[in-house]
Amino acid sequence: MESFLFSDERVTIHDPGIPGGGTPPLYGRRDARRYRALCMGSAEDEAMANIVLGVTGSIAAHKAIDLASQLVKLGHVVNVVLTADAQRFVTPLPFKTLSRRPVVTDLYDEEEGWKPTHITLADEADLLLVAPATANTLAKMAHGLADDALSCVALALNPSARTVVAPAMNGKMWGHAATQANVEVLKSRGVMILGPAEGLLSCGYEGVGRLLDVEAIVAGVTDLMRARGTGAQG
Numbered sequence: 512m513e514s515f516l517f518s519d520e521r522v523t524i525h526d527p528g529i530p531g532g533g534t535p536p537l538y539g540r541r542d543a544r545r546y547r548a549l550c551m552g553s554a555e556d557e558a559m560a561n562i563v564l565g566v567t568g569s570i571a572a573h574k575a576i577d578l579a580s581q582l583v584k585l586g587h588v589v590n591v592v593l594t595a596d597a598q599r600f601v602t603p604l605p606f607k608t609l610s611r612r613p614v615v616t617d618l619y620d621e622e623e624g625w626k627p628t629h630i631t632l633a634d635e636a637d638l639l640l641v642a643p644a645t646a647n648t649l650a651k652m653a654h655g656l657a658d659d660a661l662s663c664v665a666l667a668l669n670p671s672a673r674t675v676v677a678p679a680m681n682g683k684m685w686g687h688a689a690t691q692a693n694v695e696v697l698k699s700r701g702v703m704i705l706g707p708a709e710g711l712l713s714c715g716y717e718g719v720g721r722l723l724d725v726e727a728i729v730a731g732v733t734d735l736m737r738a739r740g741t742g743a744q745g
């Protein structure tokens with residue numbers, strides 16, 4: 512069974528099925544993706560992506576740990592960015608361990624090179640996935656605010672990357688005219704909105720506002736990346 516280890520500079524791919532020990536003379540995460548697609552050659556592999564997973568301050572933030580894990584298992588490179596409020600609900604540790612990547616928790620995190628981390632992430636991403644997305648972060652994205660690492664990535668995102676958000680919030684927050692207007696703005700810019708689902712909300716009410724099941728989010732991302740891989744419009 513193949514396994515992939517990523518370091519910041521050199522990508523090392525351990526794959527017993529590849530002659531010569533499976534370490535390609537390639538650098539960079541995009542090269543790693545192409546290499547895997549070349550070696551294994553399935554449509555699934557073509558759809559692998561460099562994903563920035565933004566996690567915001569929702570009670571559903573713990574579900575993003577499973578989401579990160581599933582995306583990594585599918586072969587995606589997952590760079591996690593936690594907002595300050597997300598860190599009231601989850602810690603960087605499980606994300607760092609599961610993604611095998613550093614987790615961005617602050618706009619002013621240490622950078623290895625001269626380029627700020629959020630710009631590197633925005634430059635290299637194929638997909639910005641915000642899950643769960645709070646009403647606050649949706650509003651910031653709709654209005655172009657950039658006061659933390661995640662909102663800076665969203666604003667600096669390279670034009671060929673897609674953005675997907677999976678909102679989670681109290682039903683009244685979701686139904687509020689302000690949130691709905693923000694969602695419409697995001698949709699008009701090509702942002703894909705996954706959910707929210709209906710059910711019992713953590714605030715104790717029934718309604719629309721639950722984070723979509725992790726499996727459904729993964730399926731949405733997979734379809735989108737596959738469409739990108741085949742040149743279809745996603």
Ligand SMILES: Cc1cc2nc3c(=O)[nH]c(=O)nc-3n(C[C@H](O)[C@H](O)[C@H](O)COP(=O)(O)O)c2cc1C
Pocket residue numbers: 566567568569570571594595596597644645646647648679680681684
């Ligand atoms: C226990 C608790 C649960 C919360 N859950 C949500 C939620 O599911 N969705 C939401 O939009 N806001 C929720 N909030 C409010 C957000 O944490 C708050 O708006 C915060 O400013 C969001 O910041 P961020 O978008 O930068 O992560 C919750 C707050 C608390 C105290």
